[in-house]
Amino acid sequence: MYAPLLLFALAASPFDAMLERTVQREQLPGIAMGVVEDGKVVYRRAEGRRGDTPDARIDDETLFKIASNSKAMTAALLARLVEQGKLRWDDPVRRHLPSFTMFDPWVGEQMQVRDLLIHNSGLGLGAGDLMLWPEPNHFTRADIIAGLAHLKPVTSFRSGYAYDNLMYVVAGEVAAAAGGKPYDQLMREEVFVPLGLSRCQVGEWSTVAVGNIAQPHVRREGRNVVVAADGDTSPDSPSMAAGGIRCSLNDMLRWMQVLLDPSRAPGWLDTEQRRQLWTLQMAMPLGERQRRWDNAHFAGYGYGWRLSDLDGQWKVAHTGTLSGMYSSLALLPERKVGVVLLINGEGEDARTALMQAALKYYTAPGGTQGVDGWLDDLAQAGAPSPKEAGPLPDTRTTAPASATALVALQGRYHDPWLGEASLCPVRGRLRFSVDKSPRLQADVLQAGARWVLRWDTLEPAAQAWLQPTAAAVPTLDLRAIDPDIDFSYDYQDLHFTRTGDCPGNERARR
Structure with missing residues (x-):
């Protein structure tokens, strides 16, 4: 009791x-x-x-x-x-972290300690948060800071506000x-x-x-x-x-x-x-x-x-x-x-x-x-209007795609800041997984002509579209399905490029 x-x-x-x-x-x-x-x-x-x-x-x-x-x-x-005189608010970040840089090298040179705290970096809302969450994961602070060099800004430096977590990691x-x-x-x-x-x-x-x-x-x-x-x-x-x-x-x-x-x-x-x-x-x-x-x-x-x-x-x-x-x-x-x-x-x-x-x-x-x-x-205020309301894909009863789905695109992939990932068959089904983030593991499902990632341990609202491109070098993009998804699921900033075959599958790609 x-x-x-x-x-x-x-x-x-x-x-x-x-x-x-x-x-x-x-x-x-x-x-x-x-x-x-x-x-x-x-x-x-x-x-x-x-x-x-x-x-x-x-x-x-x-x-x-x-x-x-x-x-x-x-x-x-x-x-x-x-x-205590150990730093100043207007110190360049590089005075304390010499390797610090941003996608635009000039911004990396000009960034001051104060800028790390006020969300004016030019990055988009929640950019790079998938290196922080979902927890636990295997990203280090060094990985996160290095990843900033690959995150493209959406506005110019100091021109506007967009909430940002990675800069506080740098501040720490x-x-x-x-x-x-x-x-x-x-x-x-x-x-x-x-x-x-x-x-x-x-x-x-x-x-x-x-x-x-x-x-x-x-x-x-x-x-x-x-x-x-x-x-x-x-x-x-x-x-x-x-x-x-x-x-x-x-x-x-x-x-x-x-x-x-x-x-x-x-x-x-x-x-x-x-x-x-x-x-x-x-x-x-x-x-x-x-x-x-x-x-x-x-x-x-x-x-x-x-x-x-x-x-x-x-x-x-x-x-x-x-x-x-x-x-x-x-x-x-x-x-x-x-x-x-x-x-x-x-x-x-x-x-x-x-x-x-x-x-x-x-x-x-x-x-x-x-x-x-x-x-x-x-x-x-949170109720969608009739025009906005639309059903999200209901994947609760949808079977995962078979191991032969998207066979020409299966393989190992790399994103510049989230790192290595796989689109590979596992025990008879097609799976997507990110190496450094154990909770970013998903079954691939087919929804009509589209493909959906149903994460193993994340809430249903975090599901994402998987958008493969069958080019000379295949690529994978992710996009949020739910328009009200938490901004830390910054799928739109990811772009995976194929780097090789799935482990144990060194066949020639068809």
Whole structure:
């Protein structure tokens, strides 16, 4: 039987109703929520299942993947190194990583440390993310940085905003080079320890020794199911500077307190570097929903933070998304208010609506729109119009292609940044697989005149079209089937060229 709900808030807190309604509407497996006001924790609640054992409950010390909320911590680490005189924001990246380059060599020469943090590289949205996710994979940070030389830009350097994870991997390596220690060691020494973030984890660590860890969940057939559960050791992830840190609710509350009130950690970061982190560095498009929901007039990116206005008040925020894990943190610095949400399930709409309701409690008190209103708005906006709605290929009952399908195109292939792959027969069926990414393994299916990749362990929405070209040297392209696919599935940036026969099949290609 489950242990009783852990509740640390004052009785009849307005946040209780918000959280409970969100959990009910969105059927979340677990959630942790905290609120800081004037330096004090005024709300702290943890609810639901961790997922490692049937009766394991989430509490305020449970570790969650904070995903891209790691970026603010990476930026804070760099700010510490700037303050210590070990680097400057306008240092060329090559001063610290001499081999660094981009597709356009001039951009590689001109790229500064600050550029790594503000999504202005010219690369497309999520370019190269398939070297980071799905995890686990066998890409190293050196592989990822080398791959940047093969990713074609979609705009000119510094001309616009497009969210990017790979540059934060580079930023982590810049920190390591400037600080003289590995990124994870620096993060512990310069951020976790001085701020008292006692449960936060980064790098390689023992999940058995640390314990109390939330596992990611996805919805399948109406149930929350654990996916990609931890083993005994959490590996040293190449993506850690971009999205690989885990923290508890208590850690995140302490993090918000320090950010909102420098006196909580005297001498940790001077006024100038704090100002730099929250200075708008790159303008962001201001969406229709943000204008309507927030009454917003501007949006931009600082160093690891999104900056905007909410009902006439300054807002500093970020979200984090990994498969089965969602986080959100928002600060209203002028009011000394902070809200954090940690969810171990499919919680995109949940975090958006709950955070909005929590912030509106401060910026628009007395408003009539609660969590249900925000969730209804999201559901309506997400519904496709009749012209847009169209069935995706249903491959659940489709048989995999036989070993003789696409026989003239079977073989080993190479993509300049994702590396080696195979289109080869395996046990009587045609399979596609990427050498360095064990979860990018798929059956090839035929859908009419087209070919589909049905991944072994990824969600159905991640399926891709396989587009072979029978030229003198055959090629393979991948394209997303679902128009709403997560941007990290950057199939459009891949282009595989045949390099040889399938192993054990040195026959002449027909």
